[in-house]
């Protein structure tokens with residue numbers, strides 16, 4: 001059985017160009033060739049990340065940096081903004097790191113309300129806020145700029161934002177709106193194999209880290225800063241993934257960010273159209289819908305696992321049957337990465353062909 005083409009919301013389908021890039025010979029990471037590779041990726045990454053700050057490279061999945069942000073920055077208390085599997089989990093991770101933490105809990109499928117964030121921060125005692133920009137489990141896109149504006153009203157409160165499933169698919173003006181830590185794993189919106197994360201740390205977040213105890217070593221932001229000055233990483237990075245990243249950043253620059261954003265809007269709209277034409281509803285509310293994936297509400301009450309299995313067996317495409325407590329009540333279709341209106345058409349035709357047997 002050939003492996004199915006992935007339309008799950010991460011990891012996503014990898015291009016042959018990326019696989020080829022990963023076969024470049026391994027080089028030592030404490031040498032000129034590596035420094036050249038590292039430095040060459042920076043300008044493109046900075047454009048994608050909307051920043052003039054360095055973009056650090058962590059050989060870990062996103063959770064490494066998500067946990068690292070907590071360990072580097074939280075001295076008093078963190079406010080975790082929760083509205084789905086990943087953002088909810090971040091609250092749990094804060095506690096596991098031994099930090100004082102509180103959360104705002106939105107219902108799964110709903111976005112975070114900036115007014116509630118303001119009200120909570122006014123209670124005082126917080127020094128860090130975490131937000132998941134695009135909640136991959138529910139297909140909700142949170143109002144990042146509005147929340148950043150609220151957090152800015154409070155001195156000494158740092159904003160940490162997970163953009164794992166939105167990075168490079170829509171504009172993220174990190175410096176302009178004042179995000180203190182922006183992070184993304186590369187296996188979702190960036191369409192690379194898993195194992196690497198990129199992140200940006202503001203000057204004031206680095207200053208905070210300097211006085212935070214128990215930062216550990218592997219995710220110590222100050223180590224990343226120190227090594228970045230030599231175009232390097234604290235520990236041996238996944239060099240093959242850096243080659244993949246170099247190739248992907250070059251191809252994103254070649255396509256152009258505006259065009260890439262537009263392509264995601266178009267392919268996303270195509271999925272929404274299919275959803276409506278087939279009598280399903282969108283799980284996320286209007287105005288807060290992800291551009292990179294669609295969480296479809298299973299209002300027709302189909303047998304989701306059987307549907308997905310049939311699509312896979314007959315067309316070799318894989319979509320996802322819902323995450324965590326909304327498994328089966330939703331299913332998810334990704335349009336992240338390299339997908340085009342043509343490749344999405346292939347998938348949607350396959351779904352249309354199989355669906356009648358399940359309704």
Ligand SMILES: *Cc1c(COP(=O)(O)O)cnc(C)c1O
Nearest residue numbers: 061062063086134136164165185
């Ligand atoms: C997938 C995902 C994560 C977790 O990423 P890992 O690579 O498993 O560490 C975190 N946040 C969001 C929004 C995600 O989609």
